[in-house]
Amino acid sequence: MIVVFLQLTLGFYFLGTLLLLVYLLRRSDVLAKVALGMTGVGCTIHTGVLVFQVVSGADAWRVSFQSALSFFSWSLVIVFLTAVFLQRLYVLGSFMLPLAFLALVSTAVLPSETQALHPMFQEVWIHVTLSMLGTVGFAVAFVSGVMYLTQDWLLKSKQFNLLYAKLPPLDFLDRLNQRSILLGFPFLTMGILTGAMSAQITFGAYLSWNSEQIWALVTWAFYLVVMMGRVTVGWRAKKAAYLTVVGFVGVLLTFLGVILKGESFPISS
Amino acid sequence: MNVIVVGLSHKTAPVKLRELLMVPDSRIGEAVKRLMAHPSIHEGVFLQTCNRVEVYAVTDHADDGFSGVQEFLVDTHLSLSAEQLLPHLYWHAGDRAITHLFRVASSLDSLVVGEPQILGQVKECFMDASTHDASGVILNKVFQKAISVAKRVRTETRIAENAVSVSYAAVELAKKVFGNLSEQTVMLVGAGEMAKLAAQHLVADGVQQVFLTTRDSLRARDMADRFHGTPMPFEKFRTYLYKADIVLCSTGAPHYVIGPEDVERAVRERWNRPIFLIDVAVPRNIDPAVRQVDNAFLFDMDDLEKCVERNRDERRKEAVRAERIVQDEVGIMLRWMQALKATPVIIALRKHAEDIKHAELQKVFGRLGMLTPEQREAMEHLASGIIKKLLHGPFVALKDAAQMSNGSMYIEAARHFYDLEKHLVAKDSVDVRGPVDRKPSGGDGLPSASAPESAREKVSE
Numbered sequence: 060m061i062v063v064f065l066q067l068t069l070g071f072y073f074l075g076t077l078l079l080l081v082y083l084l085r086r087s088d089v090l091a092k093v094a095l096g097m098t099g100v101g102c103t104i105h106t107g108v109l110v111f112q113v114v115s116g117a118d119a120w121r122v123s124f125q126s127a128l129s130f131f132s133w134s135l136v137i138v139f140l141t142a143v144f145l146q147r148l149y150v151l152g153s154f155m156l157p158l159a160f161l162a163l164v165s166t167a168v169l170p171s172e173t174q175a176l177h178p179m180f181q182e183v184w185i186h187v188t189l190s191m192l193g194t195v196g197f198a199v200a201f202v203s204g205v206m207y208l209t210q211d212w213l214l215k216s217k218q219f220n221l222l223y224a225k226l227p228p229l230d231f232l233d234r235l236n237q238r239s240i241l242l243g244f245p246f247l248t249m250g251i252l253t254g255a256m257s258a259q260i261t262f263g264a265y266l267s268w269n270s271e272q273i274w275a276l277v278t279w280a281f282y283l284v285v286m287m288g289r290v291t292v293g294w295r296a297k298k299a300a301y302l303t304v305v306g307f308v309g310v311l312l313t314f315l316g317v318i319l320k321g322e323s324f325p326i327s328s
Numbered sequence: 329m330n331v332i333v334v335g336l337s338h339k340t341a342p343v344k345l346r347e348l349l350m351v352p353d354s355r356i357g358e359a360v361k362r363l364m365a366h367p368s369i370h371e372g373v374f375l376q377t378c379n380r381v382e383v384y385a386v387t388d389h390a391d392d393g394f395s396g397v398q399e400f401l402v403d404t405h406l407s408l409s410a411e412q413l414l415p416h417l418y419w420h421a422g423d424r425a426i427t428h429l430f431r432v433a434s435s436l437d438s439l440v441v442g443e444p445q446i447l448g449q450v451k452e453c454f455m456d457a458s459t460h461d462a463s464g465v466i467l468n469k470v471f472q473k474a475i476s477v478a479k480r481v482r483t484e485t486r487i488a489e490n491a492v493s494v495s496y497a498a499v500e501l502a503k504k505v506f507g508n509l510s511e512q513t514v515m516l517v518g519a520g521e522m523a524k525l526a527a528q529h530l531v532a533d534g535v536q537q538v539f540l541t542t543r544d545s546l547r548a549r550d551m552a553d554r555f556h557g558t559p560m561p562f563e564k565f566r567t568y569l570y571k572a573d574i575v576l577c578s579t580g581a582p583h584y585v586i587g588p589e590d591v592e593r594a595v596r597e598r599w600n601r602p603i604f605l606i607d608v609a610v611p612r613n614i615d616p617a618v619r620q621v622d623n624a625f626l627f628d629m630d631d632l633e634k635c636v637e638r639n640r641d642e643r644r645k646e647a648v649r650a651e652r653i654v655q656d657e658v659g660i661m662l663r664w665m666q667a668l669k670a671t672p673v674i675i676a677l678r679k680h681a682e683d684i685k686h687a688e689l690q691k692v693f694g695r696l697g698m699l700t701p702e703q704r705e706a707m708e709h710l711a712s713g714i715i716k717k718l719l720h721g722p723f724v725a726l727k728d729a730a731q732m733s734n735g736s737m738y739i740e741a742a743r744h745f746y747d748l749e750k751h752l753v754a755k756d757s758v759d760v761r762g763p764v765d766r767k768p769s770g771g772d773g774l775p776s777a778s779a780p781e782s783a784r785e786k787v788s789e
Contacts, residue, residue, distance in 0.1 A: 214504065215619065217631050219638045228507035229602055293599025296623045
């Protein structure tokens with residue numbers, strides 16, 4: 060049953076994504092509004108699924124990587140809906156919704172046995188939630204970085220086209236970039252700490268140097284440097300945009316690490 | 329009853345002819361009175377802007393109205409002859425006249441399509457006409473509709489959204505970099521007109537701090553007064569370049585005054601905060617190599633022109649949507665005017681019924697002798713009730729019929745059935761002049777006091 064609802068959500072997100080991508084090339088605002096409707100409906104169903112999964116309880120501590128990604132996707136959609144509600148910033152969705160859609164698609168594609176953590180650590184959902192909230196922050200930073208670089212390029216090459224007209228000012232994108240990192244970083248820090256604690260309980264060591272942990276630490280250090288760079292040596296504007304785009308690759312590699320770890324430590328007990 | 333327009337605009341007449349027809353504000357009243365003196369013109373509005381002079385009028389026959397307005401225009405200036413004027417005039421009647429007004433008010437007929445001033449000018453001229461009691465039921469309705477159509481076009485299309493002047497394009501570009509301009513600082517290098525114009529737009533859009541520098545320190549002080557800015561010695565401005573978010577450059581120098589190394593240093597000192605440079609000088613004052621500097625955005629005249637050209641294209645596309653809105657609204661307006669045709673018959677029919685009621689009541693009162701006031705009132709009430717109920721159907725039918733193509737047949741039939749000819753003859757003048765809003769002028773030609781007030785209220789909503 061849950062699967063059907065998730066597929067329904069996917070369908071709505073797909074339509075929303077498609078419409079928002081077409082919206083980039085069209086002058087009509089109607090497209091964006093229809094896309095918003097689609098995404099809204101999708102998000103409502105998605106919320107229902109998530110609530111059901113939490114309330115039904117049986118899997119509460121057996122947080123799979125799938126449900127983590129599902130939560131990540133849901134949070135991105137919520138950020139987009141908030142941005143539209145506050146700033147009427149539909150164009151953010153054209154860049155962000157594809158990411159949310161892909162995240163949700165990957166839950167369907169990934170082998171269902173991929174498990175984030177050993178069920179022995181009962182509070183594992185805290186680790187997953189915190190890490191995912193951190194990731195959402197970096198994802199928003201990534202999206203704003205991509206938008207910044209696009210707009211920068213359009214301005215530099217004097218292409219005053221529809222995309223140029225729709226993208227927000229550079230200054231706004233730079234601030235969005237900075238704030239989302241600032242928000243995401245503490246979550247990731249706490250996510251890593253709780254993760255280390257769960258590893259200690261499960262494997263008897265805080266750090267086992269698997270690819271997930273290595274990439275998580277690299278990513279964490281990278282964003283720390285990016286944040287410090289802004290205040291100490293002026294890594295802002297274009298440079299910050301580049302760095303956050305690169306940093307997000309680290310996030311994706313961490314995800315990959317999780318999947319690989321799941322395969323190397325099949326939990327069959 | 330016809331709405332007509334006769335006039336000339338930037339599209340049909342050179343400025344030297346248009347300026348001859350312009351009436352100074354102080355003599356508008358006189359001109360309007362002269363227009364209204366023509367026997368064939370029942371209502372009139374005299375519209376003049378720097379790009380057009382037009383007369384809108386309501387007449388019984390379009391051709392009489394055309395010649396009346398033509399005479400009026402020729403008489404406007406002593407040195408004008410009909411031969412001189414006629415080739416430049418356009419004449420429209422009925423739906424085409426209304427379409428024309430709606431297009432003018434919506435700025436679809438303007439030199440710069442989408443410019444905002446025209447609506448204000450239309451309002452003003454309409455108010456002048458109301459003040460001088462020249463517009464009546466029909467033109468009041470038509471002009472109020474024109475104003476609301478213009479507002480609808482403004483809100484539903486993007487016709488007025490983008491800059492179509494080079495100086496304003498600079499502001500638009502600055503907003504794409506900085507978003508809010510109120511926290512930004514502008515540096516004006518040189519005293520070229522275009523740069524000053526752009527600076528003025530920037531200040532109007534919220535820029536608080538302006539630095540100025542020219543070789544001529546006296547001029548710098550002059551400009552500092554104009555923009556409430558801080559003058560800066562020309563020799564040192566490169567050192568302070570980092571303080572500026574927006575640099576407007578327009579000196580008379582035949583060489584580059586800002587090079588890539590200046591901008592690179594400024595960006596470094598700004599900790600990579602973007603800097604926005606506009607070079608409106610020809611020959612150029614900022615080395616094009618500045619384009620290669622990260623976080624520096626340089627735009628020269630050609631870039632701004634390109635931006636404006638794109639916006640003009642955009643406006644042309646939006647204008648197509650606006651034309652559709654205008655067509656819709658003209659349709660609504662025409663239906664209203666059609667319905668107006670039934671008005672004289674309805675008034676006559678009501679008058680006819682009232683006359684009968686009055687006569688019959690007098691007869692009955694005479695026959696019955698002494699009646700208490702209550703009894704009289706009850707009888708009057710009864711008679712009125714019967715009339716009202718009986719006529720409600722025909723009134724609705726007539727109003728509906730008037731909007732149909734064969735409406736005049738129904739109206740003719742009503743005249744015939746109820747034998748309304750004598751009432752209609754008596755009422756004809758009311759129909760022509762407008763039965764409700766129009767108040768007769770005093771013998772001395774002074775307009776009645778209340779008419780302009782009511783018109784003003786309607787306009788300012």
